Amino acid sequence: MDRWLVVGLGNPGPEYAGNRHNAGFMVLDELAARAGGRFKAHRSRAEVLEGRLAGAPAVLAKPLSFMNLSGGPVKALADFYKVDPARVVVVHDELDVPYGALRAKLGGGDNGHNGLKSITKSLATRDYLRVRFGIGRPPGRMDTAAYVLRDFATAERKDLAFLVDRAADVVESLVRVGLEATQNTFHAVDLKLSGPPR
Numbered sequence: 471m472d473r474w475l476v477v478g479l480g481n482p483g484p485e486y487a488g489n490r491h492n493a494g495f496m497v498l499d500e501l502a503a504r505a506g507g508r509f510k511a512h513r514s515r516a517e518v519l520e521g522r523l524a525g526a527p528a529v530l531a532k533p534l535s536f537m538n539l540s541g542g543p544v545k546a547l548a549d550f551y552k553v554d555p556a557r558v559v560v561v562h563d564e565l566d567v568p569y570g571a572l573r574a575k576l577g578g579g580d581n582g583h584n585g586l587k588s589i590t591k592s593l594a595t596r597d598y599l600r601v602r603f604g605i606g607r608p609p610g611r612m613d614t615a616a617y618v619l620r621d622f623a624t625a626e627r628k629d630l631a632f633l634v635d636r637a638a639d640v641v642e643s644l645v646r647v648g649l650e651a652t653q654n655t656f657h658a659v660d661l662k663l664s665g666p667p668r
Contacts, residue, residue: 474528474645475553476501477516477544479562479585481619482534488621491537493603493634494561494585498532500638505530514546524646529553538584541592548593558598559644560589561637563618567604569626572637574644574652575600582614599649601640603633 478498486492502519509517519530529551533543567573577596580586590596608617643652
């Protein structure tokens with residue numbers, strides 16, 4: 471059975487751990503907990519966990535290169551484990567999806583996301599799977615770069631664990647039943663959150 475490579479995007483270091491930009495890392499930590507394993511350093515400049523995901527062989531990875539250089543470690547891992555880009559799943563924060571919504575897609579642009587831009591360049595293709603963790607647009611005139619590098623707001627944090635868990639479900643669904651069935655299941659209803667309407 472062919473292996474999957476699931477990559478969560480974020481910035482390494484405790485000062486970034488709660489940032490919106492680190493949603494991908496949060497989801498990968500949940501998947502690692504489900505797999506009952508621990509991340510270990512890999513020569514590709516990433517932390518990896520080899521195991522099974524939804525019954526299939528998989529490598530979970532968190533690049534340690536900082537967001538805008540994520541492509542190098544992802545390409546190195548794909549080469550090392552001989553994973554075709556079509557079986558690469560990238561979990562990332564997404565400004566163009568509202569908080570509380572999750573989207574799965576194949577290919578497309580990077581919407582200004584530097585992690586995706588780096589991965590697309592390194593893999594020389596846009597045709598890899600993405601799990602888009604909605605963070606919504608910054609309020610007012612807040613700078614986008616400042617917004618993504620801030621921690622989730624207090625109201626958002628009430629639902630964060632639930633959303634991270636749900637995003638991990640999306641990843642497992644992609645592996646188990648593919649993109650179309652996953653979209654049909656998870657795109658049908660955006661989650662009703664406990665916080666104020668957005």
